[in-house]
Amino acid sequence: MKYRAVVSNKKRLDSTADFILKVNEILLKTFGKPQRNLKSDPIDTLIATILSQNTNDINSHKAFRNLKKQFPTNENILNASLITIEKTIKIAGLAKQKSRAIKNSLKKIYSDNGELSLNSLKAMEIDEALKYLSSFKGIGLKTAACVLLFGLHWNVCPVDTHIHRILNRIGIVNTRDRNKTFYELNKILPDGIAHELHTNLIKLGRTICLSQKPKCFECPINSLCKYEKKNLVVSESVRTVINRNKDFMLLDNVN
Ligand code: SF4
Known part of the structure; x- marks a missing residue:
């Protein structure tokens, strides 16, 4: 009985995976293969994803560029006042909330790693990495998953x-x-x-x-x-x- 249940569950999962592949194939024919940036840094991805919440990609990209222009390094952002960060990213909206989430994340990364780097994620399993990033104040599961996909290029x-x-x-x-x-x-x-x-x-x-x-x-x-x-x-x-x-x-x- 137990064995049968395992087999039928596996069959169901296999057929759903095949279904996903079919959907993916049709979408590729319709929209093309998206271009990929394989040089992005996980911290930059984290910051950009925070900026993208509740706004469109154009405004969040402008906010990201403003931030990078005003603070060329992540150390500069970490040492900046919340109010200055807030002004710099205003175009993305929810600037108060987003500046706090950015600064809290950088503080946590620095205190956990002794440096502003998320290289420690590379040694983790997917679930562990998601749990770690979601433990940052203001960071949810979607943002954590974006860091793994766009910043580390994992299959998430x-x-x-x-x-x-x-x-x-x-x-x-x-x-x-x-x-x-x-x-x-x-x-x-x-x-x-x-x-x-x-x-x-x-x-x-x-x-x-x-x-x-x-x-x-x-x-x-x-x-x-x-x-x-x-x-x-x-x-x-x-x-x-x-x-x-x-x-x-x-x-x-x-x-
Ligand atoms: S637009 Fe396409 S995917 Fe969406 S509900 Fe209609 S048929 Fe389904």
């Missing part, structure tokens, strides 16, 4: 609001909670696809699988999707123009 797929919505609609997960979606997805995520899947799901969520009135009539993964309330009424006026590889993604432009 962060889950934002778009990805949570799409994965539930297409039937890869069935959860109400974004963090639960993250764990469900990442325990079966096939090797080597986290970056392209993450980026292309965000593109799908921004352009076609909208929160209200998704454009299911032109969705490339329509035939795989199990969403019960598909919007199949074709509307020429809202047809999407897809610019392959032209969308600006903040975390691939951090350096």
Whole structure:
């Protein structure tokens, strides 16, 4: 009995992994293979992700550039006053909250490592690294996962609001909670696809699988999707123009 349960559970996981691969393949054909910045530093990624909360990629990138111009090194940011950091990153919004999260994170990194470096993460398992980064004040699971994907290039797929919505609609997960979606997805995520899947799901969520009135009539993964309330009424006026590889993604432009 027990053996059968294990086998059927494994079969279910294997078929979900195959399903994810199919979705990924179609998204690659639609949006292209996203360009990747393999030179980014984990601390820069952490700071940029904090800046990106509740704003768009353009404004958070401007805030990141302002910060780097005003404080060329992370030591400079650590030694700066909160009010100066706040003024420098104002364009990204929530500047008070974000400046605190940035400064607290740098303080914690310095006190734990004796230097401003996150190289110690490289010796950790994924779960341990996520737990460590999430222990920083103001840092949640999504930000921690972004550091692992974009700063260390691990096969970890962060889950934002778009990805949570799409994965539930297409039937890869069935959860109400974004963090639960993250764990469900990442325990079966096939090797080597986290970056392209993450980026292309965000593109799908921004352009076609909208929160209200998704454009299911032109969705490339329509035939795989199990969403019960598909919007199949074709509307020429809202047809999407897809610019392959032209969308600006903040975390691939951090350096
Ligand atoms: S078919 Fe509709 S609900 Fe399903 S992924 Fe596409 S846009 Fe989203």
